[in-house]
Amino acid sequence: MERDSEYVCKKDRIGLLGNSGTAIILELESVLDVFGQKDIKVYLKNTFLNQGILIRLITISDTKKEEMLNLKEFEELNPEGIRLDSYLYDISVSWTFRFDSIKVSRKFSELCNGGWNTKEKAFGIYDCNTGKMCLRDIEGEELGKYIETDHMMVLAIQGIKEEERASFAVWKQWDTRIDFPPIDILKVVYTPVEYEESLLRYCEEGGHSDNFSGVVWHGIKKRALTAVLRDMNIKSILRQCGLLTEWFRIELGIFPVISAGSGRYIEYVENWWGSANEKLNELY
Numbered sequence: 001m002e003r004d005s006e007y008v009c010k011k012d013r014i015g016l017l018g019n020s021g022t023a024i025i026l027e028l029e030s031v032l033d034v035f036g037q038k039d040i041k042v043y044l045k046n047t048f049l050n051q052g053i054l055i056r057l058i059t060i061s062d063t064k065k066e067e068m069l070n071l072k073e074f075e076e077l078n079p080e081g082i083r084l085d086s087y088l089y090d091i092s093v094s095w096t097f098r099f100d101s102i103k104v105s106r107k108f109s110e111l112c113n114g115g116w117n118t119k120e121k122a123f124g125i126y127d128c129n130t131g132k133m134c135l136r137d138i139e140g141e142e143l144g145k146y147i148e149t150d151h152m153m154v155l156a157i158q159g160i161k162e163e164e165r166a167s168f169a170v171w172k173q174w175d176t177r178i179d180f181p182p183i184d185i186l187k188v189v190y191t192p193v194e195y196e197e198s199l200l201r202y203c204e205e206g207g208h209s210d211n212f213s214g215v216v217w218h219g220i221k222k223r224a225l226t227a228v229l230r231d232m233n234i235k236s237i238l239r240q241c242g243l244l245t246e247w248f249r250i251e252l253g254i255f256p257v258i259s260a261g262s263g264r265y266i267e268y269v270e271n272w273w274g275s276a277n278e279k280l281n282e283l284y
Contacts, residue, residue, distance in 0.1 A: 041069065049074055105265050107139045111215075111255060112154065112190040120161070120187040122241060128231040133191070133240045140263040147265070148195040152255040156217065157189045157234075159243030168244065181247070189241045202228050203252055214256045214269040228252065 041057060048055075050071035059065040105111045109123050124135040146152050160168045164185035171181050193199075202224035207216040220228050228250075235245045260266050 041067075044069060045071060046077070049077060104260060105267060106263055107137050108143050108190070108192065109137045111152075111257065111265070111267055112156075112253075119183055122187060122189045124189055124191050124241070126191050126193075126232055126237065131233055131236055133189075133237050135189075135241065138192075143192075143265065144259055146192040146195065147257050147259065150256060150258045151195060152257050153193050153195050153199065154215075154253040154255060155191050155193055155228075156251045156253060157191070157237065157241070157243075157248060158186055158250070159189075159238050159241070159248040160185055160246070161187050162242050162244060165244060168247070187241070187243060189237075189243070199228055199252060200254075207254075214267045215253045217251045217253045220250055220252055225250065 040059075044055075044057065048071050050073050055069040055071060057067055057069050109121075112121070112123065122135050123137050124133045125138060126133050160181060167185045168181065171185070200218075202221055203218035204221055207218045209216050225234075234248070234250075238245050238248060255267060256269070257265050257267050
């Protein structure tokens with residue numbers, strides 16, 4: 001109702017509710033004509049949401065009856081959400097959805113399609129109890145257990161393939177300051193790790209994203225490598241993955257991922273710097 005409606009007046013003008021606030025006064029018989037003989041109190045409690053405002057219902061007939069109404073929260077009043085067609089009459093409504101920044105995946109490998117420009121990739125799960133790296137893909141609930149607060153952390157371990165030892169030796173002979181071996185001799189192994197925001201303190205400032213993916217990759221400070229890997233034996237992992245131990249690089253990827261149900265996961269693109277970078281800045 002509008003402030004100047006004939007049904008609205010100040011409390012101090014009617015002397016019913018106190019000295020401040022706004023009162024809505026309705027003529028009882030007219031209300032019953034509109035709503036039938038329903039209990040007005042029940043109608044109000046089943047129609048209006050609790051917004052933290054005290055609601056006092058006063059019924060004036062031969063006597064004056066006053067009571068407080070405890071309105072319901074949205075989830076209690078609408079457990080299945082709101083159907084707009086219950087409120088719209090002779091009105092057409094449409095939505096336009098853009099999926100160009102949304103990717104739906106079922107497997108871990110489908111999420112890890114960015115990162116370093118390397119032709120050969122592998123995916124594995126590391127068992128801290130046995131020290132074994134099992135090279136296999138994961139999906140469903142096994143993948144979902146690594147997602148917390150709509151994010152997932154992944155280690156990308158880049159190394160030299162064992163069969164490329166000779167090519168690596170030739171490359172090392174070149175006097176160059178660019179520490180990027182040819183992509184033909186490289187392989188990257190992706191493995192998810194338990195989500196822990198404290199790992200961000202070991203990352204280098206800034207980050208990079210590839211292929212318009214939502215993931216942000218962070219380099220790891222050299223002195224902090226042990227803290228990030230924790231119980232992981234990196235040289236053992238390299239050997240198990242068929243990589244040389246003489247050269248490797250590791251990055252930590254922060255994936256913005258939400259579960260869409262039925263074993264599907266949606267990777268969304270947030271602010272390029274991402275919430276992970278904001279948290280990283282806070283740690284610094």
